[in-house]
Amino acid sequence: MPTKPGIALALWDQGGALARALDLDAFAAALAKLSGVAGLWRPADLEGGLEELAQAFREGRADRLLMLGRATPAQRDLIWRRLSATGLNPHLVHWLDLQEESALPPGFPSEPRRKKALLITKMHLADLRLARPLMPVAVPAEPTALVVGGGVAGLGAALALAKAGVEVHLAERTSALGGKVALLSGFYPLGCDPACGLSFTLEALRATGKARLHTLSELAEISGGPGAFRAVLRRRPGHVDPERCDGCGACAEACPVQLPDLAEWWQDEPPLNAQAFALAGAPAKAIGPTGNPALGTSYRVLRERCPEGCDACVAACPAGAVRLDEDESRLEVGAGAVILATGWDPYPLSRLTEYGYPRSRRVVGNLEMEGLLSERGLPSLAGLLGAEGKPPALGFVQCAGSRDLAHLPYCSGVCCSATLKQARRLKQLWPELTVYIFYQDMRTPGFEEDLYRDVAAMEGVVFVRGLPAGVREQDQDGRLALRCEDAYAGRELKLSLDLLVLAGGMTPSPGAAELGGLLGLPAGPHGFFPAHLQCHPEESGRSGVFAAGCAREPMNVARSLESAARAALAALPFMQGEAWLAPHLPQLDQGKCDQCKRCVEECPFGSWSLDERGFPRLDLARCRQCGICMGSCPLTAISLPNRTVNQTAKAVEVLGEGTAFAGKEPVILAFLCRHDALIAARAAAAAGLALPPGVVLWPLNCAGSLNNALVADALSLGVDGVFIGGCAEDQCHFREGSRLAGRRSRDLGDKLAQMRLEPERVRFAHLGIGDAGRFAELVGEYAAALRALGPNPFRM
Amino acid sequence: MSAPDRALHFGPPPPAQACRQCGRCASVCPRSRPPELSPRRVVRLVQLGLRDEAARHPFLHSCRFCGKCLVKCPHGVEVARLVKRLVFEQFLGPPG
Numbered sequence: 001m002p003t004k005p006g007i008a009l010a011l012w013d014q015g016g017a018l019a020r021a022l023d024l025d026a027f028a029a030a031l032a033k034l035s036g037v038a039g040l041w042r043p044a045d046l047e048g049g050l051e052e053l054a055q056a057f058r059e060g061r062a063d064r065l066l067m068l069g070r071a072t073p074a075q076r077d078l079i080w081r082r083l084s085a086t087g088l089n090p091h092l093v094h095w096l097d098l099q100e101e102s103a104l105p106p107g108f109p110s111e112p113r114r115k116k117a118l119l120i121t122k123m124h125l126a127d128l129r130l131a132r133p134l135m136p137v138a139v140p141a142e143p144t145a146l147v148v149g150g151g152v153a154g155l156g157a158a159l160a161l162a163k164a165g166v167e168v169h170l171a172e173r174t175s176a177l178g179g180k181v182a183l184l185s186g187f188y189p190l191g192c193d194p195a196c197g198l199s200f201t202l203e204a205l206r207a208t209g210k211a212r213l214h215t216l217s218e219l220a221e222i223s224g225g226p227g228a229f230r231a232v233l234r235r236r237p238g239h240v241d242p243e244r245c246d247g248c249g250a251c252a253e254a255c256p257v258q259l260p261d262l263a264e265w266w267q268d269e270p271p272l273n274a275q276a277f278a279l280a281g282a283p284a285k286a287i288g289p290t291g292n293p294a295l296g297t298s299y300r301v302l303r304e305r306c307p308e309g310c311d312a313c314v315a316a317c318p319a320g321a322v323r324l325d326e327d328e329s330r331l332e333v334g335a336g337a338v339i340l341a342t343g344w345d346p347y348p349l350s351r352l353t354e355y356g357y358p359r360s361r362r363v364v365g366n367l368e369m370e371g372l373l374s375e376r377g378l379p380s381l382a383g384l385l386g387a388e389g390k391p392p393a394l395g396f397v398q399c400a401g402s403r404d405l406a407h408l409p410y411c412s413g414v415c416c417s418a419t420l421k422q423a424r425r426l427k428q429l430w431p432e433l434t435v436y437i438f439y440q441d442m443r444t445p446g447f448e449e450d451l452y453r454d455v456a457a458m459e460g461v462v463f464v465r466g467l468p469a470g471v472r473e474q475d476q477d478g479r480l481a482l483r484c485e486d487a488y489a490g491r492e493l494k495l496s497l498d499l500l501v502l503a504g505g506m507t508p509s510p511g512a513a514e515l516g517g518l519l520g521l522p523a524g525p526h527g528f529f530p531a532h533l534q535c536h537p538e539e540s541g542r543s544g545v546f547a548a549g550c551a552r553e554p555m556n557v558a559r560s561l562e563s564a565a566r567a568a569l570a571a572l573p574f575m576q577g578e579a580w581l582a583p584h585l586p587q588l589d590q591g592k593c594d595q596c597k598r599c600v601e602e603c604p605f606g607s608w609s610l611d612e613r614g615f616p617r618l619d620l621a622r623c624r625q626c627g628i629c630m631g632s633c634p635l636t637a638i639s640l641p642n643r644t645v646n647q648t649a650k651a652v653e654v655l656g657e658g659t660a661f662a663g664k665e666p667v668i669l670a671f672l673c674r675h676d677a678l679i680a681a682r683a684a685a686a687a688g689l690a691l692p693p694g695v696v697l698w699p700l701n702c703a704g705s706l707n708n709a710l711v712a713d714a715l716s717l718g719v720d721g722v723f724i725g726g727c728a729e730d731q732c733h734f735r736e737g738s739r740l741a742g743r744r745s746r747d748l749g750d751k752l753a754q755m756r757l758e759p760e761r762v763r764f765a766h767l768g769i770g771d772a773g774r775f776a777e778l779v780g781e782y783a784a785a786l787r788a789l790g791p792n793p794f795r796m
Numbered sequence: 797m798s799a800p801d802r803a804l805h806f807g808p809p810p811p812a813q814a815c816r817q818c819g820r821c822a823s824v825c826p827r828s829r830p831p832e833l834s835p836r837r838v839v840r841l842v843q844l845g846l847r848d849e850a851a852r853h854p855f856l857h858s859c860r861f862c863g864k865c866l867v868k869c870p871h872g873v874e875v876a877r878l879v880k881r882l883v884f885e886q887f888l889g890p891p892g
């Protein structure tokens with residue numbers, strides 16, 4: 001009669017650590033007697049032993065494996081390759097290194113040591129017995145991307161994706177592509193025109209035939225999830241059909257409305273500094289080209305400027321492209337992933353009232369300086385310098401509104417180099433010019449130091465260590481007067497300048513907050529999209545949504561492009577026709593669920609929504625498989641399939657029955673996050689640090705995945721104390737896990753009171769991956785505290 | 797006046813612009829008495845275009861021209877030569 005397949009136990013003690021710590025034969029004999037064990041293998045050499053093991057799986061005597069002992073990664077790999085060939089599912093193989101699990105406490109005599117090792121093995125057997133084979137899950141993944149923002153980061157991401165074969169919809173809010181970079185007059189270090197790089201990218205993008213570029217378009221609605229978003233783009237009317245208009249300019253010639261303001265044509269958003277651009281004095285009409293001409297003009301009508309009844313352009317256009325009655329339109333697109341590349345906006349320098357911006361035409365922002373340094377702006381700039389035959393002088397105020405608690409508290413990281421670049425250009429154009437740079441620190445990381453050194457060595461460039469507190473316009477010649485203390489010289493300087501440039505910082509672009517709301521993104525630092533800077537800088541807090549460029553944090557062009565590539569790469573798996581998800585997706589038992597919605601609220605990634613009947617429904621592709629919902633459910637209705645509440649409950653039960661192993665010592669069950677605390681604890685045990693003999697480690701996927709019911713179980717079964725270890729609150733891989741775990745363990749107090757137990761029987765601690773010594777210290781202190789409390793009254 | 801000194805007096809002045817005010821010259825200088833009597837101060841005044849003030853600076857009388865500062869400067873400023881040049885300017889007037 002064929003018997004039910006059991007668990008194969010393999011004892012692999014290559015280094016002899018187990019044999020030194022306990023009477024291995026007696027231990028093996030005890031193991032072989034455990035119920036449900038199909039056999040015990042003690043291979044002398046791995047190859048031979050593996051063949052025997054594989055035989056047991058092929059013959060159906062065993063269907064799962066517990067490996068006891070320590071194997072190198074290469075050995076694990078070998079074991080795994082041999083056994084998977086028999087059809088064994090990876091989720092049915094567990095590894096238990098008794099040394100690391102603190103199963104062999106050094107101070108213990110051999111007999112109780114064997115008892116502890118046996119108990120821990122039994123706990124893991126109980127867990128493994130309930131394990132189920134699991135397979136990766138495929139979900140549909142539409143091979144289309146939605147990129148929001150047509151600046152350098154958005155175009156970079158779009159190009160990377162299009163080259164990878166993905167269809168791209170790119171939505172740009174303004175009428176022109178290229179973003180802020182299109183406004184710059186030169187790139188560091190080569191000083192080349194950014195339009196060149198941008199047009200190169202655009203050309204490559206068009207050549208893929210995969211990209212649809214929607215200007216004047218914003219994201220209006222979004223639904224669905226990773227792999228299958230549905231988005232609605234709203235397009236504002238431009239009144240010129242881009243498919244017909246070839247830019248002949250006949251319309252502009254016919255248009256009777258002359259606009260004073262170049263800025264509006266430079267970019268159709270509020271003028272950066274109307275004055276600076278107006279100085280360049282180019283005429284503009286109510287119809288005309290927008291954006292940087294090098295990127296291909298696109299014509300549009302500023303309808304609010306048209307006189308009533310005028311349709312001169314309509315008549316003039318030989319292509320019949322003008323549509324004065326055009327309305328807003330909407331376009332629905334599907335996308336596997338969304339890339340947010342909404343860029344930045346200059347800090348409104350008018351808030352720095354002390355510098356007289358924009359009242360004085362001699363005070364400009366650094367972005368306007370880019371405009372003045374361009375071909376169109378140079379005549380105006382020349383007109384501003386060297387008034388009344390005085391030697392020309394110009395100043396830059398660094399950190400204008402940055403690193404300032406009243407304005408932007410952060411450093412934008414680009415304005416120092418931007419100033420140096422502009423100073424270098426100015427000195428090339430006007431060698432006799434004196435350039436003052438007022439600063440608190442110059443920040444030029446990496447090779448940007450070369451630029452700093454070059455500019456610092458120039459005659460007539462003066463770095464003043466100190467910021468002026470204000471500036472006033474001198475009456476006689478209209479130049480600016482300011483005073484400033486130089487910290488190094490200990491002198492006050494009184495200067496008269498032709499022009500003052502405010503090196504302002506970067507803020508999130510105006511629509512960013514709204515867009516974040518639309519996508520349900522958690523708030524990020526300083527209004528930028530959130531990121532997990534160390535591990536996943538492209539992270540937006542929502543699966544399938546990624547941030548690139550300055551939408552994420554202030555950065556320069558090179559980093560924007562890198563971040564775009566990174567975001568594209570991270571997004572790609574959601575756009576391959578199907579996406580494969582790891583099989584640890586939480587499962588809900590509707591029979592237990594009372595629809596309290598706690599899981600919906602506590603999931604840090606917004607993965608649960610409610611179905612028609614009010615039950616939580618999981619969006620598989622959004623889920624990060626952290627198990628925080630498993631920890632949240634008051635009714636234990638949710639489990640990760642590889643670490644179910646039941647599996648852990650069984651292990652806890654085994655521990656409850658075996659508390660005697662510790663003698664008079666307190667039994668401590670340490671639930672530890674496997675990413676940090678568990679690694680620290682295992683390192684402590686493996687290094688032989690003094691740990692209390694009664695401590696038993698149990699892995700969690702995340703501290704937040706621990707359900708309080710299991711803690712209560714452990715205490716009601718006589719465990720003296722439960723120690724919970726999570727990472728530092730702001731370092732959790734799953735954003736909220738550690739914070740929630742801390743809160744839940746504090747909330748447990750009432751429940752303990754009902755059980756007539758002291759609240760100290762639960763302790764939560766933050767532990768880093770390198771905190772082995774600290775773990776030993778904390779758990780040692782805890783054992784002392786528990787000794788003082790006396791044994792758990794429920795202990796058998 | 798020795799030949800090198802003549803060259804120093806009549807040639808182009810040693811540039812001060814590259815100075816970052818790191819203070820290494822002052823730290824190594826045996827005669828430095830901060831904040832005022834310091835080679836770093838003198839370099840700073842030149843940098844800021846306050847050359848007259850630099851040429852009257854009392855540190856010029858403290859300096860022994862040992863050249864330690866010159867060796868230590870990470871930005872290649874020839875501090876001691878600059879100081880000496882200023883001494884010449886103080887006593888002999890501007891060159892030429």
Ligand code: SF4
Pocket residue numbers: 398399400402403410411412413414415416417441442443503505
């Ligand atoms: S990059 Fe320079 S100017 Fe800009 S905020 Fe940082 S320190 Fe200030």
Ligand code: SF4
Pocket residue numbers: 588592593594595596597598599600616632633634635636637638
């Ligand atoms: S937390 Fe549990 S009971 Fe509450 S809605 Fe979610 S699954 Fe249902």
Ligand code: SF4
Pocket residue numbers: 586602603604605606607608618622623624625626627628629630
């Ligand atoms: S809490 Fe974690 S495991 Fe649960 S649904 Fe959210 S992401 Fe997935």
Ligand code: SF4
Pocket residue numbers: 814815816817818819820821822835836839865868869870871872873875
């Ligand atoms: S050592 Fe050089 S850079 Fe430093 S303070 Fe002296 S002269 Fe300036």
